[in-house]
Amino acid sequence: MGYLESRKNLAGSAGGIAGLALTFTGVAGPYWPAVVLGLYGAGALIAPPERPPLPDFPDPSAQLDELRADFGKLRTYLDGVELPPAAAGRLTELTELLSALLDPGWVAQVLAQDPEGVHALSRAVRQDIPEAVDTFVRTRWWTRMTPGTEPPERHLERQLSLLHEEAERLAAQLRETEARRQESHTRYLEDRGRSQ
Numbered sequence: 001m002g003y004l005e006s007r008k009n010l011a012g013s014a015g016g017i018a019g020l021a022l023t024f025t026g027v028a029g030p031y032w033p034a035v036v037l038g039l040y041g042a043g044a045l046i047a048p049p050e051r052p053p054l055p056d057f058p059d060p061s062a063q064l065d066e067l068r069a070d071f072g073k074l075r076t077y078l079d080g081v082e083l084p085p086a087a088a089g090r091l092t093e094l095t096e097l098l099s100a101l102l103d104p105g106w107v108a109q110v111l112a113q114d115p116e117g118v119h120a121l122s123r124a125v126r127q128d129i130p131e132a133v134d135t136f137v138r139t140r141w142w143t144r145m146t147p148g149t150e151p152p153e154r155h156l157e158r159q160l161s162l163l164h165e166e167a168e169r170l171a172a173q174l175r176e177t178e179a180r181r182q183e184s185h186t187r188y189l190e191d192r193g194r195s196q
Protein backbone atom coordinates (compact mmCIF):
# COMPACT_ATOMS: atom_id res chain seq x y z
CA MET A 1 0.00 0.00 0.00
CA GLY A 2 2.86 2.36 0.74
CA TYR A 3 4.18 2.05 -2.83
CA LEU A 4 0.79 2.90 -4.34
CA GLU A 5 0.94 6.31 -2.63
CA SER A 6 4.65 6.83 -3.28
CA ARG A 7 6.00 9.60 -5.49
CA LYS A 8 7.61 7.03 -7.80
CA ASN A 9 4.29 5.29 -8.49
CA LEU A 10 2.43 8.57 -8.96
CA ALA A 11 5.04 9.93 -11.41
CA GLY A 12 5.17 6.56 -13.22
CA SER A 13 1.37 6.46 -13.44
CA ALA A 14 1.36 9.95 -14.94
CA GLY A 15 3.88 8.72 -17.54
CA GLY A 16 1.79 5.62 -18.21
CA ILE A 17 -1.33 7.76 -18.74
CA ALA A 18 0.65 9.89 -21.19
CA GLY A 19 1.60 6.64 -22.98
CA LEU A 20 -2.07 5.64 -23.17
CA ALA A 21 -2.90 9.06 -24.57
CA LEU A 22 -0.24 8.53 -27.26
CA THR A 23 -1.74 5.11 -27.98
CA PHE A 24 -5.29 6.47 -28.42
CA THR A 25 -4.06 9.24 -30.71
CA GLY A 26 -2.30 6.62 -32.84
CA VAL A 27 1.26 7.83 -32.23
CA ALA A 28 2.45 4.70 -30.37
CA GLY A 29 1.26 2.27 -33.02
CA PRO A 30 1.68 -1.48 -32.49
CA TYR A 31 4.35 -0.93 -29.83
CA TRP A 32 1.91 0.72 -27.42
CA PRO A 33 2.59 -1.68 -24.49
CA ALA A 34 6.31 -0.88 -24.63
CA VAL A 35 5.56 2.86 -24.85
CA VAL A 36 3.21 2.76 -21.83
CA LEU A 37 5.64 0.66 -19.76
CA GLY A 38 8.62 2.78 -20.85
CA LEU A 39 6.90 6.04 -19.90
CA TYR A 40 5.82 4.52 -16.59
CA GLY A 41 9.41 3.44 -15.88
CA ALA A 42 10.82 6.83 -16.92
CA GLY A 43 8.34 8.63 -14.67
CA ALA A 44 9.23 6.35 -11.75
CA LEU A 45 12.95 6.97 -12.32
CA ILE A 46 12.74 10.78 -12.46
CA ALA A 47 10.38 11.08 -9.49
CA PRO A 48 11.82 13.00 -6.54
CA PRO A 49 12.91 10.87 -3.59
CA GLU A 50 10.54 10.18 -0.74
CA ARG A 51 10.70 12.46 2.26
CA PRO A 52 12.03 10.75 5.36
CA PRO A 53 9.42 10.31 8.08
CA LEU A 54 9.40 12.75 10.98
CA PRO A 55 11.22 11.51 14.07
CA ASP A 56 8.99 10.11 16.75
CA PHE A 57 9.71 12.25 19.80
CA PRO A 58 8.28 11.32 23.19
CA ASP A 59 5.13 13.09 24.28
CA PRO A 60 5.97 16.03 26.61
CA SER A 61 3.24 14.97 29.02
CA ALA A 62 4.92 11.54 29.28
CA GLN A 63 8.16 13.31 30.20
CA LEU A 64 6.28 15.16 32.95
CA ASP A 65 4.82 11.89 34.23
CA GLU A 66 8.34 10.44 34.50
CA LEU A 67 9.51 13.62 36.21
CA ARG A 68 6.63 13.39 38.72
CA ALA A 69 7.67 9.82 39.53
CA ASP A 70 11.28 10.93 40.02
CA PHE A 71 10.10 13.82 42.21
CA GLY A 72 8.24 11.30 44.38
CA LYS A 73 11.50 9.32 44.76
CA LEU A 74 13.32 12.53 45.66
CA ARG A 75 10.77 13.41 48.34
CA THR A 76 11.13 9.94 49.84
CA TYR A 77 14.90 10.44 49.95
CA LEU A 78 14.56 13.92 51.48
CA ASP A 79 12.19 12.63 54.19
CA GLY A 80 15.00 10.38 55.44
CA VAL A 81 17.62 13.16 55.63
CA GLU A 82 18.06 15.24 58.78
CA LEU A 83 18.74 18.90 57.96
CA PRO A 84 19.24 22.01 60.11
CA PRO A 85 16.02 24.03 60.63
CA ALA A 86 16.92 26.90 58.26
CA ALA A 87 17.91 24.56 55.42
CA ALA A 88 14.89 22.33 56.09
CA GLY A 89 12.61 25.37 55.80
CA ARG A 90 14.25 26.40 52.52
CA LEU A 91 13.93 22.86 51.22
CA THR A 92 10.24 22.71 52.19
CA GLU A 93 9.55 25.96 50.30
CA LEU A 94 11.39 24.62 47.26
CA THR A 95 9.65 21.23 47.22
CA GLU A 96 6.23 22.86 47.64
CA LEU A 97 6.92 25.11 44.64
CA LEU A 98 8.17 22.19 42.56
CA SER A 99 5.14 20.16 43.58
CA ALA A 100 2.85 22.98 42.42
CA LEU A 101 4.69 23.16 39.10
CA LEU A 102 4.41 19.41 38.56
CA ASP A 103 0.76 19.05 39.60
CA PRO A 104 -1.48 18.03 36.69
CA GLY A 105 -3.57 20.92 35.44
CA TRP A 106 -3.07 24.11 33.47
CA VAL A 107 0.46 24.60 34.78
CA ALA A 108 1.53 21.17 33.52
CA GLN A 109 -0.14 21.85 30.17
CA VAL A 110 1.76 25.11 29.75
CA LEU A 111 4.96 23.50 31.04
CA ALA A 112 4.64 20.64 28.53
CA GLN A 113 4.89 23.24 25.73
CA ASP A 114 8.13 24.64 27.17
CA PRO A 115 11.00 22.17 26.66
CA GLU A 116 13.50 24.48 28.37
CA GLY A 117 11.24 24.71 31.42
CA VAL A 118 10.86 20.92 31.53
CA HIS A 119 14.64 20.60 31.27
CA ALA A 120 15.24 23.11 34.08
CA LEU A 121 12.72 21.35 36.32
CA SER A 122 14.18 17.95 35.45
CA ARG A 123 17.70 19.16 36.24
CA ALA A 124 16.55 20.55 39.60
CA VAL A 125 14.73 17.33 40.59
CA ARG A 126 17.17 14.79 39.21
CA GLN A 127 20.49 16.51 39.80
CA ASP A 128 20.66 19.82 41.66
CA ILE A 129 18.61 19.12 44.79
CA PRO A 130 19.87 15.56 45.42
CA GLU A 131 23.45 16.66 44.81
CA ALA A 132 23.18 19.65 47.17
CA VAL A 133 21.63 17.61 49.98
CA ASP A 134 23.97 14.66 49.49
CA THR A 135 27.02 16.94 49.53
CA PHE A 136 25.80 18.46 52.80
CA VAL A 137 25.21 15.05 54.35
CA ARG A 138 28.69 13.82 53.35
CA THR A 139 30.63 16.92 54.42
CA ARG A 140 28.94 18.11 57.58
CA TRP A 141 30.99 15.87 59.88
CA TRP A 142 34.32 16.59 58.24
CA THR A 143 33.96 20.36 58.36
CA ARG A 144 33.21 20.28 62.08
CA MET A 145 36.60 18.70 62.61
CA THR A 146 38.36 21.53 60.74
CA PRO A 147 37.77 24.84 62.49
CA GLY A 148 37.68 28.09 60.54
CA THR A 149 35.83 26.72 57.52
CA GLU A 150 32.41 27.92 56.50
CA PRO A 151 29.72 25.54 57.75
CA PRO A 152 28.11 23.37 55.07
CA GLU A 153 24.68 24.50 56.34
CA ARG A 154 25.30 27.94 54.82
CA HIS A 155 26.29 26.45 51.48
CA LEU A 156 23.20 24.27 51.48
CA GLU A 157 20.94 27.22 52.37
CA ARG A 158 22.43 29.32 49.54
CA GLN A 159 22.12 26.48 47.04
CA LEU A 160 18.48 25.88 48.00
CA SER A 161 17.78 29.62 47.81
CA LEU A 162 19.25 29.79 44.30
CA LEU A 163 17.21 26.77 43.21
CA HIS A 164 14.09 28.34 44.71
CA GLU A 165 14.72 31.57 42.78
CA GLU A 166 15.16 29.59 39.58
CA ALA A 167 11.87 27.74 40.18
CA GLU A 168 10.11 31.05 40.93
CA ARG A 169 11.38 32.48 37.64
CA LEU A 170 10.03 29.43 35.83
CA ALA A 171 6.65 29.80 37.56
CA ALA A 172 6.51 33.51 36.62
CA GLN A 173 7.37 32.66 33.03
CA LEU A 174 4.59 30.06 32.90
CA ARG A 175 2.07 32.55 34.36
CA GLU A 176 3.12 35.09 31.73
CA THR A 177 2.76 32.54 28.94
CA GLU A 178 -0.72 31.61 30.12
CA ALA A 179 -1.72 35.29 30.40
CA ARG A 180 -0.54 35.93 26.82
CA ARG A 181 -2.48 32.92 25.60
CA GLN A 182 -5.63 34.18 27.31
CA GLU A 183 -5.17 37.67 25.85
CA SER A 184 -4.68 36.16 22.40
CA HIS A 185 -7.85 34.08 22.73
CA THR A 186 -9.79 37.16 23.92
CA ARG A 187 -8.58 39.15 20.87
CA TYR A 188 -9.56 36.25 18.61
CA LEU A 189 -13.09 36.18 20.06
CA GLU A 190 -13.40 39.96 19.79
CA ASP A 191 -12.26 39.90 16.16
CA ARG A 192 -14.65 37.06 15.37
CA GLY A 193 -17.49 39.01 17.01
CA ARG A 194 -16.71 42.10 14.92
CA SER A 195 -16.61 40.14 11.68
CA GLN A 196 -20.08 38.70 12.30
